[in-house]
Amino acid sequence: MLYKHGPYSFDLHDSLATLFSSCLLEHQVQPAYGPRIRLTASGKEFLERYATQIASAQAAIQTVAKWFGKKGVSELEKLATALWLRNETTGADDADLAQEMHRIKPHISPVDARQALLDEAALPA
Helix, strand or coil: CEECCEECCHHHHHHHHHHHHCCCEEEECCCCCCCEEEECHHHHHHHHHCHHHHHHHHHHHHHHHHHHCCCCHHHHHHHHHHHHHHHHCCCCCHHHHHHHHHHHCCCCCHHHHHHHHHHHHCCCC
16 A cells, blocks of 8 residues: 555555564663664574574575665655556556656655656566
């Protein structure tokens, strides 16, 4: 679902809630930046215990973390919205998608929308 700062996944929300309630994740206070999510001691133990089972996903996780890790909220909003638009709109070219992004999020210029679509297309598969 598209929200003010980008798409929102209720499925991801539910998955994170499960990880928090299982005491595998916790919030870490970051003054002036808001909370971050980090592994608890139980979460680290879980990863160690199931290292063999999750090894096949490790490279993909590291690639995604490296690609998104240094991006700010504004850039993430543009990328997430570009991905959402591309998935929700079939048959539209990048020029049409950029105009649509600007229409639904007027604070994103058509030029920035077009760049976000190019960046989104370059995301690791």
